[in-house]
Amino acid sequence: MPDARRFTELQGPVPMYRGGELPSVTIAYETWGELRGRGDNALLLFTGLSPSAHAASSAADPSPGWWEYMIGPGKPIDTERFFVISLNSLGSCFGSTGPASIDPSTGQLYRIDFPKLSVEDIAAAARGACHALGIDHVHTVAGASLGGMDALAYAVMYPGTYRDIVSISAAAQATPFAIALRSIQREAVRADPAWAGGHYAPGQGPKDGMRVARQLGILTYRSAPEWLQRFDRERIEGSDASPDPFAMAFQVQSYMDANARKFADRFDANCYLYLSQAMDLFDLAEHGAGSLESAIRKVDARRALVAGVTTDWLFPLWQQRQVAELLEHAGAAVSYHELDSIQGHDAFLVDSDRFAPMMAAFLAGMPEA
Amino acid sequence: MPDARRFTELQGPVPMYRGGELPSVTIAYETWGELRGRGDNALLLFTGLSPSAHAASSAADPSPGWWEYMIGPGKPIDTERFFVISLNSLGSCFGSTGPASIDPSTGQLYRIDFPKLSVEDIAAAARGACHALGIDHVHTVAGASLGGMDALAYAVMYPGTYRDIVSISAAAQATPFAIALRSIQREAVRADPAWAGGHYAPGQGPKDGMRVARQLGILTYRSAPEWLQRFDRERIEGSDASPDPFAMAFQVQSYMDANARKFADRFDANCYLYLSQAMDLFDLAEHGAGSLESAIRKVDARRALVAGVTTDWLFPLWQQRQVAELLEHAGAAVSYHELDSIQGHDAFLVDSDRFAPMMAAFLAGMPEA
Numbered sequence: 001m002p003d004a005r006r007f008t009e010l011q012g013p014v015p016m017y018r019g020g021e022l023p024s025v026t027i028a029y030e031t032w033g034e035l036r037g038r039g040d041n042a043l044l045l046f047t048g049l050s051p052s053a054h055a056a057s058s059a060a061d062p063s064p065g066w067w068e069y070m071i072g073p074g075k076p077i078d079t080e081r082f083f084v085i086s087l088n089s090l091g092s093c094f095g096s097t098g099p100a101s102i103d104p105s106t107g108q109l110y111r112i113d114f115p116k117l118s119v120e121d122i123a124a125a126a127r128g129a130c131h132a133l134g135i136d137h138v139h140t141v142a143g144a145s146l147g148g149m150d151a152l153a154y155a156v157m158y159p160g161t162y163r164d165i166v167s168i169s170a171a172a173q174a175t176p177f178a179i180a181l182r183s184i185q186r187e188a189v190r191a192d193p194a195w196a197g198g199h200y201a202p203g204q205g206p207k208d209g210m211r212v213a214r215q216l217g218i219l220t221y222r223s224a225p226e227w228l229q230r231f232d233r234e235r236i237e238g239s240d241a242s243p244d245p246f247a248m249a250f251q252v253q254s255y256m257d258a259n260a261r262k263f264a265d266r267f268d269a270n271c272y273l274y275l276s277q278a279m280d281l282f283d284l285a286e287h288g289a290g291s292l293e294s295a296i297r298k299v300d301a302r303r304a305l306v307a308g309v310t311t312d313w314l315f316p317l318w319q320q321r322q323v324a325e326l327l328e329h330a331g332a333a334v335s336y337h338e339l340d341s342i343q344g345h346d347a348f349l350v351d352s353d354r355f356a357p358m359m360a361a362f363l364a365g366m367p368e369a
Numbered sequence: 370m371p372d373a374r375r376f377t378e379l380q381g382p383v384p385m386y387r388g389g390e391l392p393s394v395t396i397a398y399e400t401w402g403e404l405r406g407r408g409d410n411a412l413l414l415f416t417g418l419s420p421s422a423h424a425a426s427s428a429a430d431p432s433p434g435w436w437e438y439m440i441g442p443g444k445p446i447d448t449e450r451f452f453v454i455s456l457n458s459l460g461s462c463f464g465s466t467g468p469a470s471i472d473p474s475t476g477q478l479y480r481i482d483f484p485k486l487s488v489e490d491i492a493a494a495a496r497g498a499c500h501a502l503g504i505d506h507v508h509t510v511a512g513a514s515l516g517g518m519d520a521l522a523y524a525v526m527y528p529g530t531y532r533d534i535v536s537i538s539a540a541a542q543a544t545p546f547a548i549a550l551r552s553i554q555r556e557a558v559r560a561d562p563a564w565a566g567g568h569y570a571p572g573q574g575p576k577d578g579m580r581v582a583r584q585l586g587i588l589t590y591r592s593a594p595e596w597l598q599r600f601d602r603e604r605i606e607g608s609d610a611s612p613d614p615f616a617m618a619f620q621v622q623s624y625m626d627a628n629a630r631k632f633a634d635r636f637d638a639n640c641y642l643y644l645s646q647a648m649d650l651f652d653l654a655e656h657g658a659g660s661l662e663s664a665i666r667k668v669d670a671r672r673a674l675v676a677g678v679t680t681d682w683l684f685p686l687w688q689q690r691q692v693a694e695l696l697e698h699a700g701a702a703v704s705y706h707e708l709d710s711i712q713g714h715d716a717f718l719v720d721s722d723r724f725a726p727m728m729a730a731f732l733a734g735m736p737e738a
Contacts, residue, residue, distance in 0.1 A: 112614050176600045176621040177593035183622045184584045186615055188557055191577035208560035215553045216585070224546035224685070231545045233652060245481050246555055246642055249649065252545040253552045273615055280618065283602060313593070313682065 004030045004061035005053060005088075005095050010128040017124070018281070020115030023105050027129040028088040028095025029053050030061075032071060033079035039135035043077060044126060044162070045086040046143030046150035049275050050267060052094035055086040069352040076359035082139070089150070090125035091117040091274045099270035100202065110270075112198035117274040119146070119282040123154040127161070140363070142166035144348045145315065146275070149282050152323065156287045159300040165327065166305045166362070168348050168355075169312055171319040172292050172326060173283040178314055181220060182276045185213035189269050198270050210264035210272065215256045217263075223311035223344035227252055284326075292326055299330040305362040307337040307355075312345040335362055373399045373430035374422060374457075374464050379497040386493070387650070389484030392474050396498040397457040397464025398422050399430075401440060402448035408504035412446060413495060413531070414455040415512030415519035418644050419586075419636060421463035424455040438721040445728035451508070458519070459494035460486040460643045468639035469571065479639075481567035486643040488515070488651040492523040496530070509732070511535035513717045514684065515644070518651050521692065525656045528669040534696065535674045535731070537717050537724075538681055540688040541661050541695060542652040547683055550589060551645045554582035558638050567639050579633035579641065584625045586632075592680035592713035596621055653695075661695055668699040674731040676706040676724075681714040704731055 005028045012024040030053045035042060045055060047066070056071035056079075057064055071077045071084055088096040091114070099114040130138065141162045143151040148170020155165050171178075189195055192209030200206065231252040239249040248254055288294025304327040308320030317338055324336040339354045341347040348355050374397045381393040399422045404411060414424060416435070425440035425448075426433055440446045440453055457465040460483070468483040499507065510531045512520040517539020524534050540547075558564055561578030569575065600621040608618040617623055657663025673696040677689030686707055693705040708723045710716040717724050 114614075116614060173602065175593060176596040176602065176619065177588070179602075179619050180584075180588050180596060180621050180625055183617070183619075183625070184581060184588065187584065188560075188581045190615065191557075191581055192560065193562055212553060212557045212560055212581070215549075215556065219546070219549050219553065224544060224682070227545040227549060233542060233545065233548075245483075245485060246559060246646060248552070250545065250548050250552075252549050256549055256552070277615060316593070 002061040002063065004058050006030070007095060008129050008132040010125065010132065014125070014128070016115040017118040017120035018116045022097060022115065023103070025090065025097045025125055025128070026095070026101070027090065027097070027125055029085055029129060030055065030058065031083060031085050032056060032058055033081070033083040035083040035133075035135070039083075039130065039138045041081060041083050042130070042135050042138040043082045043084045043140045043142060044130060044138045044154075045084060046122070046126065046141075046147035046154075047086065047089060048145035048147050049272075049279070050263065052092075053086045053088040055084070066349065069356060070359060076356045076363065078363070082363075085130070085133070085135075087126050087129060089122045089146070089275065091122065091271060091278065093268040093271040096125070098268070099198075099274050100268040109202065112270060114270070114274060117278045119149045119153045119278050120157060122150050122278070123157055126150070126154060127158055136161065138162045140164040140166060143170065144168035145170060145345065146279055149279065152284055153282070155299045155301060156284060156295055159298050162301065164303045164305070165299070165301045165332065166359070167323050167327075168305075168307045169309060169315045169320070169345055170323060171282070171315050172323055173285060174280050175319070179280045181216070181314070182280055185216050186273050186276055188212040188216070189273060195269060200269070205269040207264045210267065210269055211257075211260045213272070214260035214263040218256050218259050220314045221344060221346040223313070223342055225311060226342045226344060229342065231255065292322075293329060296326040296330045299327065299332065301327065301330065301332040303362075303365060304332040304334045305337075305359070306334055307339060307358060309339050309341045309344060309347040311342055312347070314345045371430040371432065373427045375399070376464060377498050377501040379494060379501065383494070383497070385484040386487040386489035387485045391466060391484065392472070394459065394466045394494055394497070395464070395470070396459065396466070396494055398454055398498060399424065399427065400452060400454050401425060401427055402450070402452040404452040404502075404504070408452075408499070408507045410450060410452050411499070411504050411507040412451045412453045412509045412511060413499060413507045413523075414453060415491070415495065415510075415516035415523075416455065416458060417514035417516050418641075418648070419632065421461075422455045422457040424453070435718065438725060439728060445725045446732065451732070454499070454502070454504075456495050456498060458491045458515070458644065460491065460640060460647065462637040462640040465494070467637070468567075468643050469637040478571065481639060483639070483643060486647045488518045488522045488647050489526060491519050491647070492526055495519070495523060496527055505530065507531045509533040509535060512539065513537035514539060514714065515648055518648065521653055522651070524668045524670060525653060525664055528667050531670065533672045533674070534668070534670045534701065535728070536692050536696075537674075537676045538678060538684045538689070538714055539692060540651075540684050541692055542654060543649050544688070548649045550585065550683070551649055554585050555642050555645055557581040557585070558642060564638060569638070574638040576633045579636065579638055580626075580629045582641070583629035583632040587625050587628050589683045590713060590715040592682070592711055594680060595711045595713060598711065600624065661691075662698060665695040665699045668696065668701065670696065670699065670701040672731075672734060673701040673703045674706075674728070675703055676708060676727060678708050678710045678713060678716040680711055681716070683714045
C-alpha cells in the first residue's frame with residue numbers, strides 16, 4: 001500500500017498536560033508543497049478524532065485524503081503557495097504514539113497505562129514536530145472539530161509561533177451534552193467484554209462496542225434533515241423475511257452499520273477512548289484560571305477564520321460565536337461564518353460548495369513572500 | 370408493595386397487525402374517577418415506551434405516578450369529571466402480555482418468539498380492554514411520545530369510538546433520525562452477550578447494554594440547553610484520583626448513569642426491543658395506501674389538542690405541525706401549541722407550568738353530562 005507518511009521523534013521524556021510523561025514520542029505526518037524559510041508559508045493542520053495524517057493525495061500516496069477537495073495545487077489550501085503539514089494526533093493509531101504503541105520502558109503495549117491524554121498534549125506534540133522539522137513560526141494553525149480544539153489550544157499555548165488561526169466547527173470547551181454523548185460511546189466500548197479492560201490482542205478488541213459507538217458518532221456528525229433527505233423511510237428489501245426479529249429494516253440502518261463496521265476494523269479501541277475523553281476534558285478556560293476571556297488573551301493571532309454549520313448539534317453555532325467573540329477579544333481580525341449546510345458537524349468534510357470558497361477567500365489574504 | 374393495577378383478559382386468538390397472533394392477551398390498567406354511562410366521560414390514556422399503567426396516585430397505590438401533576442381531583446385531567454383509564458402497553462412488562470410473558474401454547478416465555486409488535490397492536494389491545502370494561506365510546510384518546518402515536522393509530526383504526534384526541538410530542542411516522550437512534554439503542558442491548566439472543570433468565574439479562582441504551586434515551590429525551598443549565602461542566606469530586614482512566618468525571622455522567630441503572634433493573638430487555646422497534650415501524654400512511662392524507666381522513670375527532678416542545682429534537686416541531694395539519698385536514702378543530710420549554714421531548718413529564726394549563730384549557734371544553 002502506498003504510504004506518504006513520514007515520522008519524527010520528539011526528544012523524551014515528554015511531559016503530559018495532566019500528569020505523567022512519555023519516554024519518547026513518534027509523530028506521523030504528511031506534507032504537501034514546498035517549505036519556505038523557517039515556516040513563513042507553513043499551514044499546520046490538525047485532524048478530527050478519527051482520520052490519519054492523510055489529508056490529501058500526493059505522488060507518494062495517490063489515494064484521496066480526508067480533505068481532498070480542500071488541499072492541493074490550485075485548491076483553497078493551495079499547495080503551490082502553502083507548505084501543509086498534517087499530523088496524526090498524539091494518542092491516535094495511525095503512526096503516532098498512542099495507547100496502541102509499545103511503551104519502550106516496558107516493551108509492552110501502553111493500552112490503558114497510557115497517561116491521561118489532553119487536547120493540549122496533541123497541540124504540544126505538533127509544536128514539537130514542527131520544531132523538529134525546522135519550523136519556528138507557521139503561517140496558519142488550522143483544524144476542524146477536535147482539530148479546531150487543537151488549533152485553539154495551540155494558539156493559547158504558543159503565542160508568537162503562528163500568524164493566523166482557522167477554527168471550524170470546534171469549541172472553546174466541551175458542553176455537557178457532548179460529554180454525555182461521548183461518555184455513552186465510551187460506555188458502549190467498555191461494556192463489550194472483548195474490551196477486556198483494555199487488554200485485547202492487537203487488531204482484535206471490542207468490535208461490537210466500537211460499532212455501537214461509531215454508529216452514534218455517525219448519527220451525531222450529520223443532521224436529522226439530512227437523514228430525512230437521503231433516506232426518508234426507505235426500506236431494506238426482504239428484511240421482513242429475516243428470521244431475526246430485529247433485522248435491520250431501513251436503509252438508514254444499513255448505511256450506519258456499514259460505516260461503523262469499517263471504523264471498528266480500522267481504529268484501535270483504546271486510542272478511541274483516550275481521544276474521546278480528551279475532547280470531554282477540553283476547556284480553554286484552564287489556561288486562564290477558569291476564565292475563557294483570560295485564557296484567550298494569550299492568543300496573538302493576526303487574523304482568524306471561525307466557521308460553523310447551522311445543523312451542527314454537536315458543536316452548535318453558539319459555540320462558534322463564542323470562539324469568534326473570544327478571538328476578537330484577543331485582538332484578531334475575525335472572519336466569522338455560519339454556513340447553512342444540511343450536513344451537520346461533518347459538513348466541512350463533504351460540503352465543498354460552502355467550505356471551499358470560504359477557505360479560499362480567507363487564505364487569499366496571505367501576502368506573497 | 371401497594372398495587373392499584375387491575376387486569377383484563379382479551380378473548381383470543383388476538384391477531385397481530387403485521388402477522389401472527391397471540392392465543393390470549395392480558396392488559397394491566399389503572400383507573401381514576403367514576404365511569405358514566407358507556408364511556409361518555411372516559412379518557413383513554415396511552416403511555417410512552419417505559420412507564421407502567423401507574424399514571425397517578427390513588428388510594429390503592431399512593432405512590433406518585435408518571436403524570437402525577439396532570440391527573441387527579443381538580444387537576445388538569447380532573448378525575449372528578451373524567452374516568453381515566455391508563456394501560457400498560459401490549460408488549461411491555463408491567464402486567465400486560467409481552468415478550469416477558471408466558472406463551473400459554475408452550476408454557477415457556479415468549480422472549481423473541483413474540484410476534485412482531487406494532488403501535489397498531491397496542492391501540493387494538495386498548496380498544497379490546499375498553500370493550501371488556503363496558504366502554505363503547507370514550508370522550509378523549511390521549512397520549513404523549515409513543516402514547517401519542519398510539520392515540521393517532523387508535524383514532525385512525527376506530528372512528529366512531531371517541532370524540533377528542535390529545536397528541537403530545539408524537540409523530541405520524543418515525544423519522545430516519547429517530548429510527549437510527551433507536552436502532553443504535555437496540556444494537557447496544559443485542560451486542561451485550563448477556564442478552565443471549567433473548568434467552569436470558571427472567572430478571573437477568575443484558576444490564577450493560579440496557580444501561581447504554583437508556584443513557585442514550587435519557588440524552589435524547591432532554592435538550593442540550595437543559596444539560597448546560599443543570600450541569601454545565603460541574604465535576605465529580607475525586608474522579609481524578611480514580612485508578613480507572615475512564616472514570617466518570619462530570620456530574621452529567623453521574624446523573625445519566627444513575628438513571629440508566631434504575632431502568633436496566635426494572636425493564637425487561639426483550640420488551641424494550643419490541644417496543645422500540647414498534648416505534649420505528651410506525652407509519653400512519655400505511656392506513657392510507659401510503660398517504661398520510663388518505664389515512665387521516667378516517668379520523669372523525671371533533672376536537673384535537675396537538676402540542677410539541679421547541680427543544681424536542683427526537684419528535685421535532687415540524688412533526689407536531691404535521692400532525693396538527695393532518696387532523697385539521699380530517700375536520701377536527703385543532704388546538705395547536707408549540708411550548709417553549711427547555712426540557713425537550715420529556716417536557717410533558719416535568720414541565721407542569723406549560724403543560725398543565727394547556728391541558729386544563731383544552732379539557733374545559735368538555736360539556737357537563
